[in-house]
Amino acid sequence: MRFRYICSDCGRVYESNEIMYLCPECSKDNDGKTFSKGNLIVELTDDVLKRAREKEHVKAEDFYPYETKHSKEFPIGITPLVEARRLNKKSGLKNTLYKLDSQLISGSFKDRASYLVAEQAIAHGEKKIALASTGNAGAAMSAVGAALGLEIILFVPESAPINKLMQSVLYGAHVVPVKGSYDDAFGLSIEYTKRHGGINRNTAYNPMTIEGKKSISIELFEQLGRKAPDAIYVPVGDGCIIAGVAKGFIDLRKAGLIEKLPHIICCQSRQSNAISKAFESGKYIPVKATTRADSISVSLPANGRMAVRYIKESDGWCVEVEDEEIIDAELELAREGGILSEPAAACAYAAYKKDAESIKKKLGEDASIIVLLTGSGFKDMAVFDGKVKLPDAIDATAQAVDRLNF
Numbered sequence: 385m386r387f388r389y390i391c392s393d394c395g396r397v398y399e400s401n402e403i404m405y406l407c408p409e410c411s412k413d414n415d416g417k418t419f420s421k422g423n424l425i426v427e428l429t430d431d432v433l434k435r436a437r438e439k440e441h442v443k444a445e446d447f448y449p450y451e452t453k454h455s456k457e458f459p460i461g462i463t464p465l466v467e468a469r470r471l472n473k474k475s476g477l478k479n480t481l482y483k484l485d486s487q488l489i490s491g492s493f494k495d496r497a498s499y500l501v502a503e504q505a506i507a508h509g510e511k512k513i514a515l516a517s518t519g520n521a522g523a524a525m526s527a528v529g530a531a532l533g534l535e536i537i538l539f540v541p542e543s544a545p546i547n548k549l550m551q552s553v554l555y556g557a558h559v560v561p562v563k564g565s566y567d568d569a570f571g572l573s574i575e576y577t578k579r580h581g582g583i584n585r586n587t588a589y590n591p592m593t594i595e596g597k598k599s600i601s602i603e604l605f606e607q608l609g610r611k612a613p614d615a616i617y618v619p620v621g622d623g624c625i626i627a628g629v630a631k632g633f634i635d636l637r638k639a640g641l642i643e644k645l646p647h648i649i650c651c652q653s654r655q656s657n658a659i660s661k662a663f664e665s666g667k668y669i670p671v672k673a674t675t676r677a678d679s680i681s682v683s684l685p686a687n688g689r690m691a692v693r694y695i696k697e698s699d700g701w702c703v704e705v706e707d708e709e710i711i712d713a714e715l716e717l718a719r720e721g722g723i724l725s726e727p728a729a730a731c732a733y734a735a736y737k738k739d740a741e742s743i744k745k746k747l748g749e750d751a752s753i754i755v756l757l758t759g760s761g762f763k764d765m766a767v768f769d770g771k772v773k774l775p776d777a778i779d780a781t782a783q784a785v786d787r788l789n790f
Contacts, residue, residue, distance in 0.1 A: 385399075385401055385429065386428060386429055386431075386432050386448075386449050386450070386451075387426050387427060387428050387429060387432070387449035388400070388426075388427050388429075389404050389424045389425070389426060389427070389591065390424065390425045390427050391407035391409070391410055391422060391423075391424060391425075392407075392422075392423045392424065392425050392689065392690045392693065393407065393410045393421045393422060393423070393689060394407060394409060394410050394422075396409060396410075398424070403504070403508060403583060403590075404424060404591070405424070405584065405589050405590055405591070406420075406422035406423065406424065406589065407421070407422035407423075407424060408422075409422070410422030416684065417669075417670075418668045418669055418670075419658075419662065419668035419669075419670075419684065419685055419688035419689050420684075420686060420688075420689075421689065423588050423589075423591065423686075423687055423689065423690050424591040425591065425594075425631075425690070426449050426591050426592070426594070426595050428447065428449065428635060428638075432446075432447070433635070433638055433639040433640075434639075436639045436641070437639045437640050437641060441606060441610075442602060442605070442606065442641070443602065443606075444460065444461065444598075444599030444602045444603065446602070447598065447599075447602055447632070447635050447636075447639075448500060448503075448595065448596075448599075449592070449595055450500065450503045450504055450507050450592075451503075451507075452499075452500075452503050453503070453506070454499075454502070454503065454506070454531075454532055457531050457532060458489065458495075458499055458502075458527070458528050458531040458532065459489075460488065460495060460496055460499050460599060461488070461496075461599065461600070461603050462603050462606075462607065463483060463484050463485050463486075463487045463488060463600075463603070464483075464484045464487060465481040465482070465483055465484075465604075465607055465754075466481065466482040466484055466721070466723065467481060467482075468480070468482050468720075468721040468722075468723065470720045470721065471716070471717070471720055471721045471733075474720070474737075475736070475737060475740040476740060476744060476749060477740060477743060477744065477749060477751065477753055478749065478750070479750055479751060479752050479753060480736070480753040480754075480755060481613075481752075481753070481754055481755070482721070482723060482733075482754075482755050482757055483600065483604065483754055483755070483756050483757060484723065484757055485600065485756065485757060485758050485759070486724075486725060486726075486729065486757060486758070486759055486760035486761075488524075489527055490520075490523045490524045490526075490527040490551065491520075491523070491551075491759060491760040491762065491763055492520040492523065492524060492679075492726075492758055492759035492760065492763070493520075493597070493600070493625060493756075493758035493759065494517075494520045494521040494523070494524035494525075494758075494759075495524045495527070495528070496596045496597045496599050496600060496628070497521070497524070497585070497587070497592070497593035497594070497596035497597050497624070497628070498521065498524040498525040498527070498528045498585065498596070499528050499596060500592050500593075500595055500596030500599075501513060501525070501528075501583065501585045501590060501592050501593060501596065502525075502528045502529065502532050502534055504583065504590075504592045505534060505582075505583045506532065506534075508583070510582055510583045511533075511534055511535055511582075512534070512535045512536075512537065512580075512581065512582030512583070513525060513529065513534055513535070513536055513537070513582055513583050513584075513585050514536075514537040514538075514539070514573045514576045514577045514580075514582055514583075514584050514585070515536075515537075515538060515539070515573055515584065515585035515586050516538075516539045516540070516566060516569035516570040516571075516572070516573040516586055517538060517539075517540055517544075517566075517569070518540065518541060518544045518545075518548070518566050518678045518679055518681065519540070519544045519545055519547075519548025519549060519551075519678065519679065519763065519764075520548060520679050520728075520758075520759055520763070521585070521587060522536075522538040522540055522548070522549075522551075522552045522557065522559070523548055523551035523552050523555070523763075525538070525557070525585055526538060526551065526552040526555035526556065526557035527551075527555050529555065529556070529557060530555040530556050535558070535582075536552075536555075536556075536557035536558065537557070537558045537560065537573070537576060537582070538552050538557045538558065538559050538560065539560045539562055539569040539570075539572045539573040539576070540552075540559060540560070540561055540562065540569055541561070541562055541564060541565055541566050541568070541569055542561040542562060542563055544561075544678060545678060545763060545764040545766065546766075547762070547763050547764060547765070547766075548763050548764070549561075551763075560572075565683065566681070566682065567682075567683060567684055570586060570589075570686070573586060574586065574589070586686065587622050587624040587686055587687065588622060588623065588624045588627070588686040588687030588690070589686060593624055593628075594624055594627050594628045594631055594687070594690075595628075595631070596628070597624065597625055597627075597628025597629070597631075597632075598628045598629070598631040598632030598635065599632065600628070600629060600632060600756070601628075601629055601630075601631075601632025601633045601635075601636065602632050602635075602636070604616075604632075604754060605632075605633075605636055605641065605642070608752065610641070611642065612633055612636070612642045612644070612645065612646045613646045613752040613753060613754045614646055614647065614747050614751040614752045614753065615646055615647040615648075615649060615700075615743065615747060615751060615752075615753050615754070616629060616646050616647070616648055616649065616753070616754040616755075616756060617649045617651050617703075617732040617733075617735055617736045617739075617753070617754070617755045617756060618648060618649065618650065618651060618732060618756050619651050619652075619677075619679075619680050619728045619729055619731040619732045619756065619758055620650045620651060620652050620659055620660075620680060620691065621652075621656065621679060621680030621681060621682040621685070621728070622682045622685045622686045622687055622688070623659050623685045623686070623687035623688045623689075623690060623691030623692075624686065624687045624691075625756075625758065626648060626650055626659075626691050626694065626695065627687050627690045627691050627694055629648060629756070630645065630648050630694035630695075630697065630698055631694070633645045633646060633648075633698070634694075634697075645697065645698040645699075646698065646754075647698055647699055647700045647701070647747075648694065648695060648698040648700040649695075649700050649701055649702070649703060649735065649739070650663065650691065650695050650700065650701070650702040650703070651702075651703050651705070651731050651732045651734070651735035651736075652680065652702065652703075652704050652705075652731065652735075653675035653676075653677050653680060653681075653704070653705060653706070653707055653710060653731055654704045654705065654706050654707075655673065655674045655675035655676075655681075655706075655707055656671065656673035656674070656675040656677070656680055656681045656682060656683075657671060657704050658670055658671045658673070658682065658683065658684065658685050658688060659685050659688050659691050659692060659702070660702035660703075660704050662688055662689075662692050663692050663695055663696075663701075663702050664702065668688060668689060668692075670683045670684040671683055675707055675710075675727075676707045676710070676711070676727055676767060677707065677710055677726075677727035677728040677730075677731055678727070678728070678764070679726065679727075679728035679758070679759060680728045680731060703735035703738055703739050704735075705731060705734040705735050705738055707727075709734045709737075709738070710727050710730050710731050710734050711727065711730070711767065711768075711771060712734070713730040713731070713733045713734035713737060714726075714727055714730035714733075714761065714767070715768075715771065715772070716733070717730060717733055717757075718761065723757065724760065724761035724762065725757045725758075725759065725760065725761050726758075726759040726760060726761050726763050726764050726767075727764065727767055728758060728759055729756075729757040729758045729759045730757075732755050732756050732757065732758075733755050733757070736753070736755050
């Protein structure tokens with residue numbers, strides 16, 4: 385046995401190799417009016433951590449709760465770290481690096497969680513996985529399912545970006561558009577697994593999603609020369625990505641490979657800021673999410689309580705930005721960094737920009753900073769409507785070339 389479950393809220397321990405979603409006791413209190421309780425933390429055994437500690441170099445699979453057998457069929461990472469000197473000159477923080485998880489197979493960070501859930505399903509003899517998504521998680525799970533021969537049932541809000549939905553259709557998933565929000569799709573996907581069986585991959589509801597996402601921290605540890613950065617900026621919606629980032633560094637610390645956690649910074653749109661508000665107020669109540677950054681548009685975060693816990697444990701903080709700042713950041717990343725990211729990813733850069741002077745005061749100009757860019761801009765090109773457009777065609781003449789003013 386490589387792991388056990390611990391309830392993030394009440395601390396109950398569950399020694400089990402079976403599939404578990406939420407703490408049976410704490411989840412009884414969930415009524416949809418406040419952030420849900422009972423999210424489970426996966427705690428690795430001392431033997432697993434000891435073996436990792438004794439290796440000259442570690443990989444994500446050294447910290448997985450399941451032994452992975454299909455990494456050559458669907459490889460996860462290692463994704464690039466980009467220096468982007470032009471952007472760093474503007475911020476004045478010369479040791480900032482941009483982690484491009486848009487380079488994963490389906491184009492987003494969500495491949496990390498989906499791959500481990502697929503390994504979980506295979507380990508338990510399951511062939512069917514259901515989930516809800518606004519696009520990226522669904523595309524990722526559909527891609528993994530296609531590679532490993534698993535059946536994917538995907539519930540999506542009908543308003544989700546068409547590019548992301550078409551990805552899942554092309555991968556062969558059963559795509560079910562829902563007349564409602566992400567939260568509505570989430571509820572229906574859980575009903576599906578209750579009624580029809582299979583594994584539910586929903587973010588945070590299945591604790592293996594966080595375990596899959598922590599792989600990025602193991603990668604960063606090795607890419608940075610076996611050390612943690614001083615701070616990492618993470619786009620946040622439901623709180624699962626930021627929990628995964630934190631959990632990876634927590635496991636590295638437990639293994640004795642780092643001494644302290646980096647400051648983990650929650651980056652949210654002001655139009656979808658439930659976790660930021662909870663961090664500041666201590667009140668775990670939903671908001672009306674209206675942000676254009678669909679991947680982080682969440683009214684009632686599925687992993688909000690754990691996210692707040694980990695932000696505090698890492699001595700982190702929250703930064704809120706306007707949607708207009710997110711789109712401007714997306715354009716700046718493209719034009720001055722050569723990086724095309726989707727709005728949710730650009731939220732991390734917008735927050736980093738807003739925070740630059742504060743970082744200099746807190747950590748100094750030489751601080752090691754990571755900006756996590758979670759998804760490709762190719763997934764949602766419609767966001768640029770009204771911001772940029774293709775120029776008009778010119779005549780095929782030398783005179784037309786002479787009239788160009790650049």
